[in-house]
Amino acid sequence: MSTTNAHVVVLAGGSGTRLWPASRQDRPKFLLDLGGGESLLEAALRRALLLTPPDRVHVVTGASHEAHTRAIAKQLGIGSTIVEPSARDTAPALCLATTVIARSEPEALIVSTPADHVIETDSNQWVATMSTMLEIALRGDLACVGITPTHPDTAYGYILAPGSSHTPQRVVSFKEKPDRVTAESYLQADGCLWNSAIMAWSANSFVQHMETHASAVLAGVQAAISEPDHVDPVAWSRVPRVAIDYALLEPAATAGSVVVVPGTFDWADIGTWNAWAGRSPTSAQRNLLAVEAEGAVLYADPAVDRRRYAIFGLDDIVVVDTDDAVLITDRAHCADLKRLVARIGDLGWDDLL
Template sequence: MALHAVIMAGGIGSRFWPRSRRSHPKQFLDVFGDTSLIQNTFARLQPLVASENVLVVTNADYVEKTQQHLPAVPAANILGEPVARNTAPCIALAAAKLLAEDPDATMLVLPADHLIANVQRFHTVLRVAVEAAQGDGDGPAPLVTIGIRPTHPETGYGYIQFDADGDLDGVADDGPADAPRAHEVLTFAEKPDLQTAERFLDAGDFLWNSGMFIWRADAILAAFERYLPKVHRLFAPLADAFGTDREAEAIAEAYEQSPKISIDYGIMEQSDRVLVVPGSFGWSDVGDWRAVHELSAQDDAGNRSEGNVILKDTSRSFARSSDGRLLVLVGMQDALVVDTGDAVLVCHREEAQKVKDVVDFLDLHGMADYL
């Protein structure tokens, strides 16, 4: 059984505007250090996944950029989506390709733009999840997801409720008491309000939904056939087109007819055989500028500055200047200020999620130069 990885890299990172643009979206930004988020994602797969077993699904416009950022990934393993259809079609495409090449393929699916601080712990959780995804020979192999043990009542993530008391015989449950184990998933919950998030945290049997999955390629395609039959009918036949002159045309035809639906809503919330492996390895989806501030080293006043920045009587703020331009904050608290030369974002920390609304506004009013 070979382990394959599928990196989902098709998003535009709207909440990272003004740095994230359609021409150079979030996954290609060097947010933490000198390497891009997608390069960090690829690097943390080593040595569990060989480079030739890494598959990237991205926007068709980003195929060349992906090749530049990940030269070790074979060009044939970088698939371009002609249109965005959310995560279910993306995963169906990847599963069809992997199953055509390896009938025993197990696939790890993960976003391109997350941060993981403790890679060793992450690998430990992955090994447990891969074992769990093989099943016990009794019925179909399960679908496995990774849940993050919450550290605070977060309203920006979905949640997973799991059977904290149940043991799965033979499935990664023979280690130390604090070792990661697979548990049955009871429910998936949408992003909650603060009161509900506090209740989830107090309950002790809820995890953050990380958006990372592990399953056998044949198991997820069987789930598509059961729960999203139209998507299955469109993408399963692509197995005959991969590696031929028909590949791009066949993919385009499938996407043109495919519904826009997430893997969570279309399959995970419907399936009766879903497991979760809880983990604590310093995870963040780096979803907005507030997350960047929280994940960055700060001064005694809780500030983080990058570039030519002066802060006076300012606290709990993040400021980033570009091109040597002087950026000055005076008497500010809980501010996010990002300058890119042609645009400046000034936002309260608690409103960071609403930056996406700005991008929608720019799009609606034809201000494409800023997108």
């Protein structure tokens, strides 16, 4: 089907801890250029524009990121920025966007995609996958994109949908961030896919599913936007904080209402510097000399790109160099940077948060 009548919601949120010190509270991952020549948000908006006109693209972001987000969207002709007064996780954010869209178009079809994932695909492949999702959404089901795993990643969520991994299948369940042994078993199993967090639904069916599975979230969001174009911050703070996976997708899958569409494009949620290492551009290593040092990872902010780095005798070391802070760690600790960032706050180094 044609995607030109669909709306696309791009979720632009985050606390800026997982890729510290490049990411900060005022510069979360979606505002970073991780080697593609533009911020992840800009890349996500360009993909959205492959599906629908600018006036049907909406960005959901937090108040602290509103100015940066609006500026990037404006450059692409996108004017709809929906601002959350405070972070309540993805279920309230998507409920907010869907409610706003449905007020003017109750039958709207909606694609939702994160702003901070790395996706490499040609336009035809991308549009074809989204079109298949929208056909499923038109029937009243919730649709999502699953990616064939390439390794047993414990930082990703998994979709279990036994059957062909090449055609849409009804989802049996979602499993969030399994341990290593479980992730390895998923890699060998039929119909186990990574959860890309790319979804589609019709506005009216979304509301119906929320009424069934997450009525408190729906009621809270509707109460917070009782006035058009205004989200009351006090009422919003009372909305349950919960991810869309737990609030809606998991119970809806149990009820047989979720269909996964296999995504054949290259996808990654760069949640750690270790994950970024496999995708870092060649230019990231041009100033690195590693001797007797296997698996070295280097990220240098453009502000310090003139510096050169020599690593000798240390395997799996990770160096992230920015204009005001340098991170030195190893691959084994990359997934736990929140602990380090918490200690930085305890020291009173608030300028680095």
